[in-house]
Amino acid sequence: MDKKTDFSKNKLLHEPRWLTQKRLAAKKLIPKLGMPKMEHFKENDIVFADSESPVFIQKIENNTDNKANFIQIGTQTVQAKLSQAMTDKGVKLLDIFDAFEQIPDIMQKYFMTEIIRADENKLNAIHLANLNSGLVLYIPKNVALDEPIEVKLIQDSRQKLDWYCHILIIAEENSRGHFLQHLSTIGDQKNIANLMVEVIAKPGSHLEFSSVEELGSNTTLYFERKAKIETDAHIQWAIGLMNSCDTVGQIDSELIGEGSYANSQLVSVTGGQQKVFLNNRVTNHGPHSTGLINQRGVLLDQSKLIFNGIGQIVHGAHGSKADQKNRVLMMSPDARGDANPLLLIDENDVIAAHAASVGPVDPVQMNYLMSRGIPYKQAQRLVIRGFLGAVLDAIPDKDVRKKMIAILERKLINGQRYRKN
Amino acid sequence: MSVLEIKDLHVEVKDDEKKKMKEILKGVNMTLKTGEIHAVMGPNGTGKSTLSETIMGNPYYHVTQGDILLNGESILDMEVDERARKGLFLAMQYPAEVPGVTNAEFLRTAINVRRPKDDPMPISEFLNELDKNLDLLDMDEAMTERYLNEGFSGGEKKRNEILQLLMIKPQFAILDEIDSGLDIDALKVVSRGVNAMRSENFASLIITHYQRLLNYIVPDVVHVMMGGRVVKDGGPELAQRLENEGYSGLRDELGLDIKLVDED
Numbered sequence: 161m162d163k164k165t166d167f168s169k170n171k172l173l174h175e176p177r178w179l180t181q182k183r184l185a186a187k188k189l190i191p192k193l194g195m196p197k198m199e200h201f202k203e204n205d206i207v208f209a210d211s212e213s214p215v216f217i218q219k220i221e222n223n224t225d226n227k228a229n230f231i232q233i234g235t236q237t238v239q240a241k242l243s244q245a246m247t248d249k250g251v252k253l254l255d256i257f258d259a260f261e262q263i264p265d266i267m268q269k270y271f272m273t274e275i276i277r278a279d280e281n282k283l284n285a286i287h288l289a290n291l292n293s294g295l296v297l298y299i300p301k302n303v304a305l306d307e308p309i310e311v312k313l314i315q316d317s318r319q320k321l322d323w324y325c326h327i328l329i330i331a332e333e334n335s336r337g338h339f340l341q342h343l344s345t346i347g348d349q350k351n352i353a354n355l356m357v358e359v360i361a362k363p364g365s366h367l368e369f370s371s372v373e374e375l376g377s378n379t380t381l382y383f384e385r386k387a388k389i390e391t392d393a394h395i396q397w398a399i400g401l402m403n404s405c406d407t408v409g410q411i412d413s414e415l416i417g418e419g420s421y422a423n424s425q426l427v428s429v430t431g432g433q434q435k436v437f438l439n440n441r442v443t444n445h446g447p448h449s450t451g452l453i454n455q456r457g458v459l460l461d462q463s464k465l466i467f468n469g470i471g472q473i474v475h476g477a478h479g480s481k482a483d484q485k486n487r488v489l490m491m492s493p494d495a496r497g498d499a500n501p502l503l504l505i506d507e508n509d510v511i512a513a514h515a516a517s518v519g520p521v522d523p524v525q526m527n528y529l530m531s532r533g534i535p536y537k538q539a540q541r542l543v544i545r546g547f548l549g550a551v552l553d554a555i556p557d558k559d560v561r562k563k564m565i566a567i568l569e570r571k572l573i574n575g576q577r578y579r580k581n
Numbered sequence: 582m583s584v585l586e587i588k589d590l591h592v593e594v595k596d597d598e599k600k601k602m603k604e605i606l607k608g609v610n611m612t613l614k615t616g617e618i619h620a621v622m623g624p625n626g627t628g629k630s631t632l633s634e635t636i637m638g639n640p641y642y643h644v645t646q647g648d649i650l651l652n653g654e655s656i657l658d659m660e661v662d663e664r665a666r667k668g669l670f671l672a673m674q675y676p677a678e679v680p681g682v683t684n685a686e687f688l689r690t691a692i693n694v695r696r697p698k699d700d701p702m703p704i705s706e707f708l709n710e711l712d713k714n715l716d717l718l719d720m721d722e723a724m725t726e727r728y729l730n731e732g733f734s735g736g737e738k739k740r741n742e743i744l745q746l747l748m749i750k751p752q753f754a755i756l757d758e759i760d761s762g763l764d765i766d767a768l769k770v771v772s773r774g775v776n777a778m779r780s781e782n783f784a785s786l787i788i789t790h791y792q793r794l795l796n797y798i799v800p801d802v803v804h805v806m807m808g809g810r811v812v813k814d815g816g817p818e819l820a821q822r823l824e825n826e827g828y829s830g831l832r833d834e835l836g837l838d839i840k841l842v843d844e845d
Contacts, residue, residue, distance in 0.1 A: 523640075528677035531637055532691040532745065533665035542690065546681025546728070553681075 176260055178268060186278040186288035193282040196384075196410060199468045199500055201437040206406045208283060208352055208380060229253055229309050233346075234316025234323070235293040242309075249303045256294035256326055266298065271328055275358040275388050275414075283382045283408075287324050287354045294326035299335040299365075308338035308370075308557060315375060318347030327357040331365035331393070338368040340560055343403075345376035352380050353405075359387035361395050363417060370398040370560045374567055377404035377432065384410045391417030391446070398555040400564040401428040402571050407436040415442065415449035415480070425551045426455040429568060430463035430495075431575040441470040444480040444510075453484035456551050458544050459495035460575030466497075471512060472504040482512040489547050490520050491540065491575070537576045544572060583668065585636075585753050585784065587611040589647035592628075592635050605631040607809035608647065613784045615752055620787045620795055622820060623806035624828045624841045629788045630674060632806070633755045636786075637671040638664045651753075666695055670751035672742035674758045679729040684741065685711070687729050688748050695749075714747040718774050735762035743774035754778065755786045760794040772797030792824035807832060808839040 195203045230253055231239040237255040252263065260267050272278055278288040297309060315323050329339060343355075353375060361367050367387075375381055381403060387395045397411060413422035422442050430436050442451030457465045471482035486499035501514035521543050529539035545552075545568065555561045592606035605628045613619055623629050635642040636649055638661035648655050656664050679687070688711070693701040715722060718740050730738055739759055746754055756775065760768055775785065775798050787798060795803075795817060803819040804811045807828065812835055813819065823831065832839055 522677070524677045525679050527639055527661060528673070529679065529687075530660065530662040531639075531665055531671055531673070532687075532749065533662055533694045534690055535662050535694065536660070538690070538694070539662070542682050542687070543679065546679050549681025549728075 174257060174261060176264060179260055182272070182278075183289050183291065186285045189279055189285040190282055190289065193279065193285055196281045196283060196382075196408060196439075198408065198410075198437055198439050199502070200466045200498060201408065205437065206380060206408055206435060208286075208354075208382060227310060228312045230295055230311040231314070232293055232295065232312070232325075233314045234321060237295070240295075243306065245306060250298075250300040251303060251305065252296065252298040253309060254296045256291075256296055256328070259296040259328075263296070263298065266330065267296070267328075270330060270358065270360055271326075272358070275360065276356055276384055276386050283354060284356075284384065287326070287356055290322065290324040290354070291326055292324045294328070296327075297329045297337070297339060299331045299337050301332040301362075302334045303332075304336035305338065308340045308368075311339070311341045313341060313343050315343070315345040315351065315353055315379060316347060317345050317349040317351050317376060317378060320349050320351065322352040323354065325353070325355045327355075329357070329359045329367065329369070331359070331361050331367045333362045334364040335362070336366045338370070338557065340370045340557065341372070342563075343371070343373040343375055345374075345379055348376060348378050350378045350380075353382070355381070355383040357383075357385040359385075359395065361387055361389045361393035361420075363391040363393060365390075366394045368396045368398065368556060370555060370557060372400050372560060372563050372567065373403050375403040375405050377434075379403070379405040381405050381407040381409070383407070384412070386410075386412040386414065387422065388414045388416055389420040389422055392419045393417060394421045395423075396556070397422070397424045397426070398551075398560070399426040400567070401426065401436070401438075402564070402567045404432065404434060406434060407438070409437070410439045411441065412439075413442045413451060415444045415446050415451055415477075418446045418448055420446050420449045422450070423452045423554075424454070425554050427548045427551045427564075428455070428457045428465060428467075429460070429571050429575075430457070430465045431460040431571060432463060433461070434463040436464065437466045437468075439468045439470060441472070442482060442484075444471075444473040444477040444482055446480070447477055448479040449477060450481045451483075453486070454551055454554070455486050456548050457488045457497060457499070458491060458548065458572075459488065459497045460491045460572070462492070462494040464496045467499045469499070469501045469514065469516070470504070471502070471514065473507050473510050473512065475506040477507050478509040480507070480510050482510070484514045486514075486516045487547070488518045489544065490518065491544070537573075540576065541569065541572050544568075582781075583615045583652055583752050583784075584650075585613040585669075586650040587632075587636070587647075588650065590632070590635065590644065590649065591646035592631055593643045593645050594631065594641060602643070604645070605809055606635070609806075609809070609811055611804060611811060613753060613786060615784045616781045617802065618779070618785045618787065618798060618800045619802045619804060620789060620800040620820060621804045621806055622789060622792075622823060625790070627806045628809045629806055630757055633671055633757045633786070633788055636755060637661055637669060662694075665751075668752035670746060670749060670754040672739075672746060672754065672756045672759050674761065676730050676738045676742055678731045678733075680731045682729050683726055684729055685725040688725075688745065691745065691749055710748060714744055714774075717747070717777060718744055719770050720744060736764070736767045739763055739767070739771060740774075743771050746778065747774055750778070752782060753784050753786070755788065757788045758790070759787070760789055760791065768794065769797060792820040795820045805831060807837060812837060
C-alpha cells in the first residue's frame, strides 16, 4: 500500500541538518530568480508549474535487473550493486540520501556548491528545494572502473509525482570510468522532471557520460548537466535525446584546467507537438584546452527544436581550441528547427570554428535509395540514421549505440505513421 | 520472357533559369526483351540520360505524352521504388553519396525488400554472393564497410553500381554512361560484370557516347538518338560507323535539321 508523506516527516529525519537548511534557503530564492537564459527560449514557451513540497512515496518494487548496477523507480532505489573488486577499491555507488549519511564530507563539499548552484536560476532553486531522488558515483584516485556503470532511472508517473533527481559523479585524480544512464517513464500522469548531473573530473581523470533517454509525452523536462574539468582531464558526453516530452536542457563543460578536454556529442529526435530547447556549452578557461561540440537533430511532425551551441574562450586560455557543429534535418514541412552556433572569444592565440545547417532530406539521396527498391519510409530512416551516424558512431560503447539505434528506429516509425507507403 | 516498351515518349523538365518547362524527349519508341542487349548512342544533350531517368521514375522528369509498359502494364503511375521491385535498375551516371549507411547494409536492405518480410536472405548466403561479385569486379572487401559512395573515386562509384547490379539481379538494367571516367582496365572490369549478367532473363539498355564500350559488351541492337528522338536503329556495325564518321555524317545522310551541341 502506498504511504504518502512529505519530507518533514520522512526523509527529513534521515537528512542532515545542513541539507535541510540548504533546501530552505533555496526555497526562499525561488520567487526572486528568473528562468534559465537561453537564445530563442521565452519563459512561456514551456511552463514549469510550481511543485508542492517534496513528496516521497514508499512503494515496494521488485523490478530488478541482473545487468544494471543501479535502478531507481520514482524516488525509490531498488537495486544498487558493484562488483566486489570495485567495492574493494573504494568505488561507491549510492542512493543520494544514503550518500548524505555515509559520505557527508564529500557531499557537503560538492553537492550544489561549485558546479551547479541553486541561485543560478529558478529551476535550479526549485530542484534543490524539492530534491527527492538521485545517486552518487565516487571513483577514488588511480582507480579505473572495469566496466561501465549502468544506471536505470524510471520516472514514476503512475501517480502525481514531480521528479527531482540529482546525480553527482566524482572522478578523483587519474581515475577512469564510464557512466551510462537510461531514462524512461512508467505511467501517464502529467509530471515535471527536473534532473541534474554534476561531474567533477579531477586532474588526469577520464570520464564518459552516456545517456539514452525515452521519457514519456506527459512529462515536462528540465535538465542541467555540468562538468568541471581539471588539468588534463577528459570528459566525453554522448547524449541521445529520444524523449517525447517538452524539454529545456543545458549541457555545460567547464574546461578549468590546462590541457583539459571535452567532447560533447548529442543527437535529438523530436516528434508530435514536442518543443525542445537546448544549450550545449563548452567554456575554455585553461590554456591548451579543447572543447568540441557535435550535435544533430531530426524533426518530425509539428515539432520544434532549437540547438544553441556555445563555445566560449575566456582570456588567458591561450593555445586552446573550440570547434562545434550543429546540424538539423527537417523531415516535415510543419516542423520548426534552428541551429545557432555562438562563439565568444576573448583570447587571440586560439583555434575556433563552427558550422551550422538546417535543411530537408536530400531528394537526390532519397531517389537513389528508392531506385534500388527501398520504399520511401525505409529510405528516409536510412538517410536519418546516416545523418545521425556521425554522432552515433562516436559513442564508444557498442551496446549503447545499438540501444540508441533501436530507440531511434521506434521513434521514427512512430513519426512516419501518417504517411501511406 | 519479359518486355519493356517505350511508346511515343515525350518528357519535359523544368528549366531553372527560364522558370518554364522544356521538352527534352519528343516521341521515343523502343522495345526491349529479356535476352537482349541494346545500346543507345547519341551526341551530348540529346536526351539519353532523360530517357534513362524517366524509365526509372525520377520525379524530376515529367511525362507529357506516350507510355512506358512493362509486360503490357503501364508503370508511369508507379514510384521509383516500386519500379525497382518490378525488375528495373538504373546504374547512374552520378551515384548519390549516403554517409552513415554502409555499402553492405544498403545491399542487404535492397535485396531483402524484394523478399517476403519473414524470409530475409540468410547472412551466409549474402556474404558468399558478395565475395563472389567483389572478386569478379576486382573490388576490395573493405569497400563493403565504407559508407555508400562516400568519398569514392569516379571509378569506384561505377564499380559499385555494377556490384549492386550483380547483387540485386534485376531483369532490366539501364546503364547510364557507365564508361565515362573509366580507364581501360576499369572498363574491362565493368564490362566483365555486365557480361556475367547476360542471360535469357536479363536485358540491358546501355547508354554511351563511345563505341569503345561496345567492343567489350557487344549489343544486339544499336539505337541512335538525336534531338529527342531515335533516328536510326541497327546492329553493332552501326556503332562502328559512328565511331568512324561521327554523328554529323549520319545526321546529314538522314537530312535532319538538328544542331549538335559541340558543333561550330
